Amino acid sequence: MGHEAAVTKNVLRFWQSLDSNELFEALFLAAPMMLHSVDERGLFLRVSTYLADKLGYSVEDMVGHPILAFLTDESRTYAEDITVPEFRKKGQADSIEYDFLRKDGQVLPVIMSAIAEYDSDGAFVRSLAVSFDNSAAKKINLELQRKSKGDAIGELVGGVAHDFNNLLAVVQGNLDYLLQNPEDPEREDLIKDAFDATKRGALMIDQLLTFGRRNTLSISGVDVDEVAQTACRLVQRLFPPNIEIQVIPNKTLWRARVDAALLETAFLNLLNNARDAMPDGGTIRIETRNFEINEDSSDTHLSLPPGRYIRISVSDTGSGIEQTHLQKLFKPFFTTKSHKNGSGLGLSMVMGFVEQSRGAISVQSKNGAGTTFWMYLPVDTTGITSQAKIEERNRTLLHEKTVLIVEDDSNLRGILARQLQDDKIKVIEAETGDTAFMAMHAGLEPDLLLTDVVMPGSLQGPDLVQRARAILPDLRVLFISGYPPDISGHGNVTDARDPHLTKPISQDTLRAAVMDLLTET
Numbered sequence: 001m002g003h004e005a006a007v008t009k010n011v012l013r014f015w016q017s018l019d020s021n022e023l024f025e026a027l028f029l030a031a032p033m034m035l036h037s038v039d040e041r042g043l044f045l046r047v048s049t050y051l052a053d054k055l056g057y058s059v060e061d062m063v064g065h066p067i068l069a070f071l072t073d074e075s076r077t078y079a080e081d082i083t084v085p086e087f088r089k090k091g092q093a094d095s096i097e098y099d100f101l102r103k104d105g106q107v108l109p110v111i112m113s114a115i116a117e118y119d120s121d122g123a124f125v126r127s128l129a130v131s132f133d134n135s136a137a138k139k140i141n142l143e144l145q146r147k148s149k150g151d152a153i154g155e156l157v158g159g160v161a162h163d164f165n166n167l168l169a170v171v172q173g174n175l176d177y178l179l180q181n182p183e184d185p186e187r188e189d190l191i192k193d194a195f196d197a198t199k200r201g202a203l204m205i206d207q208l209l210t211f212g213r214r215n216t217l218s219i220s221g222v223d224v225d226e227v228a229q230t231a232c233r234l235v236q237r238l239f240p241p242n243i244e245i246q247v248i249p250n251k252t253l254w255r256a257r258v259d260a261a262l263l264e265t266a267f268l269n270l271l272n273n274a275r276d277a278m279p280d281g282g283t284i285r286i287e288t289r290n291f292e293i294n295e296d297s298s299d300t301h302l303s304l305p306p307g308r309y310i311r312i313s314v315s316d317t318g319s320g321i322e323q324t325h326l327q328k329l330f331k332p333f334f335t336t337k338s339h340k341n342g343s344g345l346g347l348s349m350v351m352g353f354v355e356q357s358r359g360a361i362s363v364q365s366k367n368g369a370g371t372t373f374w375m376y377l378p379v380d381t382t383g384i385t386s387q388a389k390i391e392e393r394n395r396t397l398l399h400e401k402t403v404l405i406v407e408d409d410s411n412l413r414g415i416l417a418r419q420l421q422d423d424k425i426k427v428i429e430a431e432t433g434d435t436a437f438m439a440m441h442a443g444l445e446p447d448l449l450l451t452d453v454v455m456p457g458s459l460q461g462p463d464l465v466q467r468a469r470a471i472l473p474d475l476r477v478l479f480i481s482g483y484p485p486d487i488s489g490h491g492n493v494t495d496a497r498d499p500h501l502t503k504p505i506s507q508d509t510l511r512a513a514v515m516d517l518l519t520e521t
Helices: 002-016 022-030 049-055 073-090 135-150 153-180 187-211 224-236 260-276 346-356 387-397 410-421 433-441 461-471 507-519
Strands: 034-039 044-047 092-101 107-118 124-133 219-222 243-248 256-259 282-293 307-316 360-365 371-378 402-406 426-430 448-452 476-481 500-502
Touching (some): 034 049, 044 049, 049 092, 092 124, 153 187, 219 260, 224 282, 346 371, 402 410, 410 426, 426 433, 433 461, 448 461, 448 507, 461 476, 476 507
Parallel strands (some): 402 426, 402 448, 476 500
Antiparallel strands (some): 034 044, 034 124, 360 371
16 A cells, blocks of 8 residues: 555656656556546546556547546446545545456556646646556455365355255245145245245355355346335244344435345345344344445444445344354354354355445344444436336337247246246247258348247357357347356357346346346447
């Protein structure tokens, strides 16, 4: 940190001579450092050749274009909502982590420090920044994390297998019973129990992927109260009757900018922890409120930059947590429960989700006096339009659209087809990439190609897309896979620009993704 700050101060002196000395202009371009300057509109004024090369562009490609266009979506939002406003106010930024997006689609993580220059009236004129490649440090840190997790992975697998087998037992038992007793008056409850079990199984896999940092966040504006109520409905029927769950809605609550599915998973983890802390019953209470942090805020322990957040509290009237355990609470595999009842991953996953969302989490507890967890999540500052009206308009646009589904599992292929046909979409099915390509080569022109990544035959999903776009350059693509997008399996690498859904996929998720692709202009 000290080295970077010193470099930044030296660069400031360099900058002060820049406009009046052509030699410095040449040195700026030629310096073996990632340097750039931005004007009051956020456009590049100057870019060092070294930075341009790192990103795969020429200097001319970058000068005059907005810096935000060269950041990933997540870094762009972070800059717009938090770091840039704070930088404009303070005039300096130290060691901010950003992800640049290279021309080839790869991500370049950097640590950036910057200074601002103002005119005599105090108006912002321009900034100068120096960035350091953070790729190696991130890779080493990731390897260290994986190594520490690997020491306990054998113990974890047993617990996960046990939990997953329990879920499968519910599904199999209920469906076997229904096959034998199709007219049972409780059949709807049995089907719902089986469906809930599959959803919990999907959430369990999602938790593991999040813990392993293999899951990609799907960020959007989210109604936190609605997600909390959904999570509570999921567990209410499974909790003993002597546990009461209260959700106190906030009518003026801002929307959070998070992954809705992972927020629901965080709620489920906190609810399950609260239940286990109350073997004799009690009350769980969820409350939300709008929360602002400014430079004079007393909440400095949160390590959050100034801005707007949503504060979520999940409290229980249970046995509480010993003070000696509070410091270890969020560490992977740490648990106060027996190994039969807990893997020690729940709170670690909650913290992972919150930190990935650029938020914070804290806890307060005393023995015998219950526990309260607070999650602080960033606010979605984008404009909110009537989603219901947009979806209704878009749904009519889906009529007469054609989707080619490529999936080797006939049962799953049939389910996907039925889900899309509910929206009056024309569906054509193919079992392999080879069959699908032959159909397109023969003249089929689908509006959307929905394809698995790993399939039998010579053409895997990414290969099929490449060859299909040679015929139909504007073909829209949606990948589906049992793997997250960054580990697509068997060496198959999907294009980061094409959306990717991880199985199992709910009808709502599939419909939203297909609607986005078929209605975008």
